[in-house]
Amino acid sequence: MTDQARLLLASLINTLTEGGHLRSTAWQQAAEAVPRHEFLRGGFFRRVQDAVPSAWEPVQESDPGWLETCYSDESLVTQVAGTIVPADIRGRIMREPTSSSTLPSLVLRMLEDLQVEPGMRVLEIGTGTGYSTALLAQRLGEENVTSIEYDEDVAARARTALGRLGIHPTLVTGDGLDGYADGAPYDRIIATCGVRTVPPAWIAQTRPGGIVLATVGGRLGPSELARLTVHDDGTASGPLLGGQVSFMLARPHLPPPLGLLPDMSVGQERGTSVGADVLDGWTSRFVVQAAVPEAQHLTLEHDGCREDVLIDVASGSWALHHDGRRWTVRQDGPHALWDSVEEHLQRWREAGAPDLARCTLHVTPGGDSCRW
Incomplete structure (x- = not known):
């Protein structure tokens, strides 16, 4: 050294x-x-500042600052798109990281x-x-x-x-x-x-x-x-x-492709007392995730209002939360996703909405569960 x-x-x-x-x-x-x-x-990939969508550029051992960056307290991406390493690229690449230090x-x-x-x-x-x-x-x-x-x-x-x-x-x-x-x-x-x-x-x-x-x-x-x-x-x-x-x-464990979205004009609609902001906070989103572990989240806009969608590709279940003058949810499929979200959030709030550090994870043959 x-x-x-x-x-x-x-x-x-x-x-x-x-x-x-x-x-x-x-x-x-x-x-x-x-x-x-x-x-x-x-070498490693450095994120290109202010690039939208995210882009990466290679940094090689011969480049200025390589050694200093190796000893910075940061994660350094070493592979993108499953196979591509820094030596494979000249310029920028707009793909997802798949391995890092x-x-x-x-x-x-x-x-x-x-x-x-x-x-x-x-x-x-x-x-x-x-x-x-x-x-x-x-x-x-x-x-x-x-x-x-x-x-x-x-x-x-x-x-x-x-x-x-x-x-x-x-x-x-x-x-x-x-x-x-x-x-x-x-x-x-x-x-x-x-x-x-x-x-x-x-x-x-x-x-x-x-x-x-x-x-x-x-x-x-x-x-x-x-x-x-x-x-x-x-x-x-x-x-x-x-x-x-x-x-x-x-x-x-990576999510499957969303593919073609289902027809979200069908399904059962009702009011809900749970706002879509539970999908924004880290802790509340972790609780939601425990309720619907297969679901992915995307946002849409309809008539100037935000719509949040949870969709489970494997089962075909989905829930659409509409943030209008009142909160409504429309859902369809074998699993009522928003019902599960409300149930888990209620138990968490009844426990005082504790930080995740107060959660105990239990792993059994039947699956994982959090207890507050």
Whole structure:
């Protein structure tokens, strides 16, 4: 590592410590031993300021400011559109990010929240660039770390970066939602991708008393970090840790295309006492999302009024909320989506409309549920 890289790493460590993200000596020492720039040798994408729609431009290792940005506390996009990396592009690209190097403060916060002890065996879901994998190996020993990555190209780049540093944990290419049974049971499982529901395999592959740390979210956007303790009966429960943590959803959990919208002039219409503003706030939208986990949200305009639509592509259910002189909702399909929204919001409000950090997530074979 060059003198400049050492200085930049030391400055980043100081920032993370002062910010409360690095809280223990053990993780501080691990972070000091892992140069982040080694995992960004292929470059990254920088968002083009003020571009509408969002656009990205590549930053290569040879470009000015590359090294300094590697040691900034920000997420750096390393792949867009499922296959495209910085070396593939000259100019700009207007596609969605599909892989990134997560901001170091969140990586270290999660590793602290994982509550590991020496000798514990950890399964990481989502190798990504390999940076967090290296931190785990540095803290626990490479023999205690298994990491699984869905994307073969991303996995290959991570393997190369880890190899340059002489770090050789067990690296697997496959669907992380299935875990990795060959190495089970694990003391800890940590996921660096978002999921709509906690996969049963993660619970089954964690020893009783072990911990699963995962970001649980959905198709309406909000997601929160959950620390789940696995019980003897195959269930798990634990708190949401707060902080509006966001990760890209695991690819199998991404929403399907909306396709052709249904005829929204049909269906049953009624008044509602719940305004569409519940779809704006982070916490209330998380509650709505728990009520209708398959639904996607879009807004329309009709006669100068806003209309909010929830639509479940798989079942064909939809609800249209009209924000006129009075609130009305029209819905159709096998599931009355807005009825479920009202029911969940009522329970949440009866509990005092608490912050998400006061929520306990319960994972059972029947699904996930929040209790206030």
